[in-house]
Amino acid sequence: MGDDPQGDPQVGGTETRTIKVDYLARVEGEGALYVRIRDGALEDVKLKIFEPPRFFEGLLRGRAFTEAPDITARICGICPVAYQMSAVHAMEAACGVTVDGPLRDLRRLFYCGEWISSHTLHVYLLHAPDYLGYPSAIEMAKDHPDAFERGLALKKAGNDVMRLLGGREIHPINACVGGFHRAPSRRELSDLRETLLRARDLARDTVRWTGTLDIPDFTQDYTFVSLRHADEYPMNEGRIVSSTGLDIAVSAYDDHFEERQVAHATALHCVMKPDGGSYLVGPMARYANNVDRLPPEIREAATAAGLGPVCTNPFRSITVRAVEVLYAVTEALRLIEGYRPPEPAAIPVPPRAGTGHGATEAPRGLLYHRYSLDDDGLITDCTIVPPTSQNQTRIEDDLRRLLPTCLDRPDDAVRDLAEQAIRNYDPCISCATHFLRLEVDRG
Amino acid sequence: MTDKPTLAVWKFASCDGCQLTLLDCEDELRAVTEAVTIASFPEASRAVLDGPYDLSLVEGSITTPADRARIQAVRQQSRTLVAIGACATAGGIQALRNFADVQALLETVYARPEDISTLATSTPIADHVTVDFELRGCPISKTQLLEVITAVLAGRKPNVWPSSVCLECKARGTPCIMVAHGTPCLGPVTQAGCGAICPAYGRGCYGCYGPMETPNTAALVDWLRGLGMAEAAIQRLFRTYNAAAPDFRQAGDRLGEGRHG
Known part of the structure; x- marks a missing residue:
């Protein structure tokens, strides 16, 4: 920070305005937004991420391949499971091992826990206050106690899944290359079943409730990028597809996407090759690309809450997240129903020299890891592309289109709407390896 | 206000x-x-x-x-x-x-x-x-x-004690995984507080709460060598989330110098 954390709007002259948000609130991590308006027209928008760099990709060199799931989890306390899952898949790919059957199911159940918890945190504690006009969920709770309590109970159910399967909800300790250190018993999972049955009702209510919120009218033409799997709504596996016809194996990611460093941020921005276009990952992309993989009753709940088969209004992403929570709870119940403890809890993964790629669907979108290993399984090179890096160019594109529609409003109103538009993406700035502030320059 | x-x-x-x-x-x-x-x-x-x-x-x-x-x-x-x-x-x-x-x-x-x-x-x-x-x-x-x-x-001191993870394993009833299974574990030198989760899940403690008060890292390093761990692997074990905490840093540095005992 080092500057005024409040970022009071600076109105300079009659022709130009600067609006700054020096420290974006209710996002994970630290960042700012800078908007420059000249003669009533939007001239520049920069989403600034200045989270201090932590150099994970450098620090991982020389570490054992088995250490990557725990170390990369520390990139993000909000979605550690996603990091663990992308890492284990990449390592298993490098070593030529496939983890299937009950272990695969258990990983999916683990991931459901993080989707429930992370999405519910965003829906109720970070995003909903925008629609209802409160600075925080704690203020919102005074007038909407039922919604607040429902959010906490639902989030807790997700945390319960992560705690049982992972030992703890933040930086879980149980996932490893090859599977898990310990698999839960059927009995332990059946205790979870009761919690999840209650959570399913809460999740249904959440979908309905998001349908009652006043959603700003703003639609965009997106290139949606997500995994797609032959018969599941994607979490751990699939091909990388786009709404514009891309359909590639995860190992071809680097041929089609590129990270670029921009001067105003410590996060790298991603674009699609060859034309450098922005794209979107996350719930809206997953939903648009995979709506046919959702069970009919969940699609019905989505439709009843006003969601079509494709959502192109980022302000409606709150409903998409709610639908994904309902799906994750339902899927978790299905997985528990058919659960047989895997024996052993982890299959052996002998290291070998090579390169492996892994991409899974973090709550915020596609999370790509690539590792190269030497004969002893030590990491010689690695690349990690988090969802927020991929969405950053797209968030700036949204702001460039949204802000011209509201420039006649006072700076405070412009700032509020811009912040809300950023929160639509649930940006995880810690994940983008890196800080967010809003600054609007009108002059 | x-x-x-x-x-x-x-x-x-x-x-x-x-x-x-x-x-x-x-x-x-x-x-x-x-x-x-x-x-x-x-x-x-x-x-x-x-x-x-x-x-x-x-x-x-x-x-x-x-x-x-x-x-x-x-x-x-x-x-x-x-x-x-x-x-x-x-x-x-x-x-x-x-x-x-x-x-x-x-x-x-x-x-x-x-x-x-x-x-x-x-x-x-x-x-x-x-x-x-x-x-x-x-x-x-x-x-x-x-x-x-x-x-x-x-206005009082927090009730948070600098004892080792071993005490939490005992409280939890987890048999010592180093003794029973030969699994390398930083529990004897790591501060309690997590609830000894890792050993309860069958893996060794990886020291995420940092060094306990006056840890005997040298004795543990000998034990880990006895379990067949390579020097570099032991050094990596000390060099994770609390790598720069003085007791862990010294343990890691000693391994880096190739000194024994």
Whole structure:
């Protein structure tokens, strides 16, 4: 920070305005937004991420391949499971091992826990206050106690899944290359079943409730990028597809996407090759690309809450997240129903020299890891592309289109709407390896 | 505006997980917000009240020139300052840079490293300002966080003890995995607080709560060698989330020098 954390709007002259948000609130991590308006027209928008760099990709060199799931989890306390899952898949790919059957199911159940918890945190504690006009969920709770309590109970159910399967909800300790250190018993999972049955009702209510919120009218033409799997709504596996016809194996990611460093941020921005276009990952992309993989009753709940088969209004992403929570709870119940403890809890993964790629669907979108290993399984090179890096160019594109529609409003109103538009993406700035502030320059 | 004590939450270089721990107190969050006024907590609220603050929870380590200045301002606004988590108390995983060439790391991650402002080291908050209490863990424990907030509000010392993870295994009834299975474990030298989760899940402790008070790391290193661990692997075990905590740093450095015993 080092500057005024409040970022009071600076109105300079009659022709130009600067609006700054020096420290974006209710996002994970630290960042700012800078908007420059000249003669009533939007001239520049920069989403600034200045989270201090932590150099994970450098620090991982020389570490054992088995250490990557725990170390990369520390990139993000909000979605550690996603990091663990992308890492284990990449390592298993490098070593030529496939983890299937009950272990695969258990990983999916683990991931459901993080989707429930992370999405519910965003829906109720970070995003909903925008629609209802409160600075925080704690203020919102005074007038909407039922919604607040429902959010906490639902989030807790997700945390319960992560705690049982992972030992703890933040930086879980149980996932490893090859599977898990310990698999839960059927009995332990059946205790979870009761919690999840209650959570399913809460999740249904959440979908309905998001349908009652006043959603700003703003639609965009997106290139949606997500995994797609032959018969599941994607979490751990699939091909990388786009709404514009891309359909590639995860190992071809680097041929089609590129990270670029921009001067105003410590996060790298991603674009699609060859034309450098922005794209979107996350719930809206997953939903648009995979709506046919959702069970009919969940699609019905989505439709009843006003969601079509494709959502192109980022302000409606709150409903998409709610639908994904309902799906994750339902899927978790299905997985528990058919659960047989895997024996052993982890299959052996002998290291070998090579390169492996892994991409899974973090709550915020596609999370790509690539590792190269030497004969002893030590990491010689690695690349990690988090969802927020991929969405950053797209968030700036949204702001460039949204802000011209509201420039006649006072700076405070412009700032509020811009912040809300950023929160639509649930940006995880810690994940983008890196800080967010809003600054609007009108002059 | 209010006569309740005020709470501020600050972030430096970190993953957000320790401050998330406060929001993860689903059953206690209402009680916390009734006991304190959340005056500044950007991850949870856009409303920011001016300081000074009765209690500041500081997450993250100091890794940039700007943050080195900002922590001074945070200290000046805070009556009680509690550092939370391995980053704030030991420098975190990013303190692995302290053992490496930062310029080389910059060049590994960024195409234009000259645009990035960073320090050569990641250091804990107490290296820069007076810290009233350090809460360990990667991440911190909910129970311990609530205990620290309660203790600060009551004006007493937090009931958080620097004993080893071994005691928690005994309390939990987990048979020693080093004795029973030969699984390498940092539990004997690691501070308790997590609840000894890893051994209960059949894996060795990896030291995420940092060194206990006066740990006998040399004895443990001998034991780990006896289990067949290579020197480099033992060194990596000490060099993770609390790599720069003095006792772990010394243990790791000794291994790096190739000394035995």
